[in-house]
Amino acid sequence: MGALQSLPGHPEYVDLAEKTGFSYQQIGVLHKRFKRLSHNEETLLREHFSKIPDLECNPIRSQITEAFFDRRNFRQNGEGTVEEIGFEEFLVVMSHFRPPSLHMTEEQRESVRRNKLRFLFNMHDTDNDGTITLEEYRHVVEELLSLSGTLEKDTAKSIADAAMLEVASISMGHMEPDEFYEGITFEHFLRLLNGFEIESRMNVRFLNMDATTLCK
């Protein structure tokens, strides 16, 4: 069982637990995983991510990887990307995927929701200018469809366009034809995914037990 290093006595775990909301067990498990991924180094590099076999087949692995090296996701108003991350950052990024607790006030739910959507938004907004431009959105859709192989690129493109158009009509409502839709701002993004219930979808059940021995 993975409770080995996860005793409350670990002082750094106390900090991390406070900061990220993970339980000590979960932190222990994740720490072990972190060590494994980084080959017992203190930091993770991008190349470590690319070596994870299961991740290789993920069509959006580059976005996922980038999300871990994106300062915006570290909960401190940073910008830009970093070259390597320590365990703390790893954990902070992971904590975006914590399931919400059962008893939450409406306010908390809203903030959880915002956080999760912000994470998603940052994932799309690769150039960090606060809007998802059409170009960026197309990129996302292309990547998403990239593994289905048979689709031509412009199918993905037209889907992205249609989606973007949808955004425009949702968020701007009435637009004069000579207006541009600059791109999805975060506010629009919130409105766009209003019904998406991200708080109940963007969750990973982090294990309390160590399962790393079971899989690669």
Place this chain on the structure above:
Amino acid sequence: METSVLFEARTERGAFYVLLLLALCCFGGKCEPQESKPSAQTDLSGVEPFNNDFDEPQAFPDEERANLPVFTMDYPRIQLPFEFTLWVLLASFAKIGFHIYHKITIWIPESCLLISIGLIVGAIMHSVKEEPPAVLNSNVFFLYMLPLIVLDNGYFMPTRPFFENAGTVLWFAVVGTLWNSVGIGISLFAICQFEVFGVQDINLQENLLFASIIATVDPVAALNVFDDIGVNEQTYIIIFGEGLFNDAVTVVLYNMFTYLAALPVVESTDVILGMTRFIVVAAGGVLFGLLFGFVAAFTTRFTHNVRQIEPLFVFMYSYLAYLVAECFAISSVMALITCAITMKYYVEENVSQRSCTTIRHVVKMMATISETLIFFFLGVVTVTTEHEWNWAYILFTLLFAFIWRGIGILVLTQIINPFRTIPLNFKDQFGLAYGGLRGAICFALVFTLPDNINRKNLFVTASVAVIIFTVFIQGISIRPIVEYMKIRKTNKDLNTINMEVHTRMMEHVLSGIEDLCGQWSHYYWKDKFKKFNDRVLRRILIRDNRAESSILALYKKLELQNAIGLLDSPLGDLSAAPSIVSLDDERKEATRPKKKFLAADVRKMQDILAKNMYKIRQKTMSYTNKYNLPDDSRTREILIRRHASIRRSLRAESFREQPSQNIPRSQKYFSLQPGGDLESAFALRRRNHGGSEDEDNLSALTPRSSSRSLVPMRRLNTIKETGNAGEQPAASSQPHSPPPVEALDSTGPGSLEGSSFRGRKAPVPAPKRRISDRVDGEEDLADSERAGEPVRPPQLPPPRGWEPENQGPRENETLLRDSSPGPRGSGRS
């Protein structure tokens, strides 16, 4: 081939009802191949001797010696199918009746109404001393009625939420049902020990048997309510799946306990064997189901030349799975469900759109008939049979059914919650517990109990009481209660592309995160299966193997909806009922008034479609056109356009008030602009060749096009970016984007003449001319009528869908700006 196997497997008694079912089939206009065969193969000796004449043309040699009768009547010969047909008709009329005033079905579940009608009919029959037709017996139920209901449930199960919650669903379905059966059975047995109640002669096995019947929930009514008010997906799918799989469990338990009840002494080895059998039966069912499902999928790979009988394979294979499983006494319900789930995915990709619709319709229809009949009979039987009323037993049954269900849900949720990403909260649990209505299957099971059960009448009475209580009291009260409790709700109208994109995206992200954590769990397996599916299964089972993303599927669906929307005229004058309507919401629609789309939704959807409809259709046609019967779609297309334009020109006055408030109405049409706009578009194009007099174009264009479809055009204006890029690759600032020229080209006016669906690229000039000629008159008419109309600001260029080549400078004002900071307006060209 399948048919012959199928009919051989039938029992004598059953053979009789084949005819009934066939009568049914004829009703739906389906299953033609079936019709001819059974008459040759069914053995009708079990029926009145009369019926032997059925398939022998020269069966009247003796009578011929007498005078040739001018008029004869042979009622007995047709009696059974005839009466059966009347029964079905009556029930169907009742259904129609309920929906005339739609508010009834909102507040009172349909099953209540059916039972009520059944009660009334039963009362009438009782008063005239007429026996109800003995249609419902064990064989009929298990061989004909149950499979229909189960096939429907299995086929229409929402796959994604099911697999996302598979563990919980199975947990509740299997363990929950066992819990209820054993709990209710033992507590009832305890009650039986009291002398005062006068039911000491019911032994443990019989109590358990009865309990297993009572334990099955049939949440159709609850599902309708949940669906209506949009209860969260998890609760919904758990109820749905529970209702589905506990049929399987119940049937197994039922058979087991029927067997046990017949034994004089039950030994402990019997119990252990029973448990083993339980597992064997369930696993065997799944295996058979998988087997037949894959075979069915594989078969449909080759049916593209025999479209007429394509749907048949679905029914025959699933029925075969059911029968074979029944033959080996393993869980036939399980086999059927697995078969349906397995094959659905592949079959629907292999068969044509029409066959797919047919399959869905027929599945729905059969299940509805089956269920309607059962409820109906429930009502009739309640009145006409003898009852043994024992207050204590019946009340305690009710009580225990309620209590054990409640406790069961509570306890089982506590156990399953730690394993769920999103735990079920208390309200969900209440919804689950309260949604546990008993229904058709429960009644059918108890009614078909063997006669050697000594208190069968009491059981029937008790079941009927429980069903009526739950269906009426719980069924009616569940809506107000659930609404009052504010159970978590899900936004169900997520049919937007963004949602689909993000759902997919979320899946990949989660799967990636799980990989990062090195965890195996749901998404991990899903990912693995998907890979396996793409690499192996699809290659084998699907003829035209193109992995299709669900995003694209949704896209097509929306586009189809739009096309259908054109048929459903808001003016109400052209109510062609298209057979291509998606049946996804069939159940929903059947039980409640048709939901109205918000204007915003429609606008949204159409916005998407406006731009890409033709292009995508072109593209998807290229892979799906082999599914379409030769000329059909094309003519339909023309028809649609004709209708639209005719309607528009006839009702031009109805567009008058449009600018102010009539906006949503006209949006229905904007992607299929009738001729007038086309004409103006041409005008625009001609001008454009001249040069870049932007303002000039605009003013020239305005009076004609703007008045015709104000909003659409504004909308359409927003979407021209792609087309623009495509048409003018040189001028546009996105050289990297391969222009969808041919798509747009052929979807231009040329498609009216049918060239588009053949994939021909160049627009044919002649057709264009013709059309614009034809519509000129209409347009002028409309224009003149519209003279006094407030004219919109002149920023409305013509719709894109119709004029592919027309890339006036105006249109460079894109709503979706490209990354290139190109100047607005005329700057680009």
